[in-house]
Amino acid sequence: MSQRCDEDGIETKIAWTPWWGFGRWSRSEFVDPHALIGWLPYTAILLPGIALALVAFIRQRPSMVLTNTMTIPSHAIAAKILGIPHHWIVREFGRDDHQLWFLFGYRRTVRLIGSLSDSVVFNSHAVERAMLELDPTMTTHVIYPAVDTELTTPPQRQPGERLRAVLVGYFSEAKGQQLAIEAIAIARNAGVDIELTLVGAGNNQPFRAVAQRLGVDDLVTIDGPTRDVPRYWAAAHVGLMCSQSEAFGRVTVEAMRAGIPVCGTNSGGTPEIIEPGVAGLLSPAGDADALAANLIALEADEGLRRRLAQGALESSQRFGRDRHDGELATILGLR
Template structure:
């Protein structure tokens, strides 16, 4: 009888964010092919609402029902704490020795550092890492970024393969001498496109629930309200847009440290009637079908799988020319690209789409076709092939 290879996935938190959802989808789709274990921290840093936690719990139940196993490490959090991190590291080593997996696949920076070295000490045969967007620039001060770069170079010595989400990320890893071309490959984060192609609720009803009428254009964005995601730049850009057109609503889906400052700024701008803060929602496909365009103002982004979701919903996209976003958005084809942090350019791009319904329709159609290149099945097939190659 042939033994099913065991794969352990390790990530700091399991929430509704892109890296967590990518990891979970990989586990859900491959649990029948591999003996799959999903391990993560307490996810308390995500500060999920009851609705978000319920959505994650449903996903975990699906994973378990397919034969997957879950392991939670209370000390595995993003925040750096030398004592707690050391204790967690020792526990990981002991646990991995007991589990004896064929592959350990780590995700994101913190879990990647602790997990890869723990796997090496535990004697795991194959170690794979997906950064889900690196932190070599845009996230921290220059000195901290250099430290992370050094740690990644050292950790590559115990890594068999690096999975980059985009060609831009792959190029950075090679140009910055983190790894060698033969040890890395590009596997785009896959999206369940069918969920986004058609809404379950009519867009008019979704708009009604948001108190937005059919005569108002809706600019929507989905993501963490954190400095690296640039939500304040979007609000500044919209301030310029509203000088030309007042019948435009801005919808933020997500939450984070900038939520209160953004709400305060909205009040100072006297545009509270034009802005909606929805927090995290489980009905993202329905919300996207109520938008007229999608904007992602991130200063840096590993891939931006939410853009694929927006494209599948038929939306034109405005995004920054940074990180892996140009892999998804072809300027002038399925959307518009602008320099990161440039509110004036972002405002002009948004206004251009507001003034051109024909352009919105054409770009939305092009995006829908382009989204097919980033399906969940394509990602799973490539990941399965990589595992098989590394095991052989």
């Protein structure tokens, strides 16, 4: 990213930036949220980050500051101190999707985000609603992220060929890989074999064990991180989005732009991407039986799968770059 910015004449600086949101490992091993001695050192860690941001802003005199994740507060605080307009882009639920623990508590953190910002921009209405429940006074906007991967022809499935599903995402409980494996097992028990490929970073051994325990390890392929995700879309007939609470889900749109329908979870921002019966099918969060039923329906009706594939390809084009950049520029007062 730094290299690309330099090519476009944008000055970049990579700097140490403290977080105020931590993963579960931080909470369990280092922080007792009920003990003053537990959070005081972490509060002190924020101060150097704020000081560095103050120095940078005093030198550069920016007309606006933009923070691009809810987990880092230093630049928002520095902008507030100096009276510089600040906008905050929030791309995650924080607690419900990544199970983050926040130094000052989740509700207070959301309210601080609102009070430190001229406006807060969300990547889905689902995230916006969740934050407004905690701070109804914040000024909010929703801009769907730009996804400009290549538009490709929907993959064809030959007669007698097994349906192939793919799920791309970091290996974790929240991303729903186990749910996908369970659905494949349910389908097999119903007499339908569907191949599943899981792709992502992180520890995938627990999911290998689940596939073996459920007797579908011959149907499940598990691969590590890759720079060539398009080849997985090209080899699949359906994409999966099984997260319990996905804020937006870029890979959902990537799959649709590759010409494959998506079976997604009816929670988070996913229903804002997938119109059921048009671009894919939805099932309740955590319901492996319902997901299996959707996959079996696509396996049995190739005409339906192809119609959804074409619908996915068409509806994915609303997440274009020009639309995103224009909406963001308007909100930030750049046009």
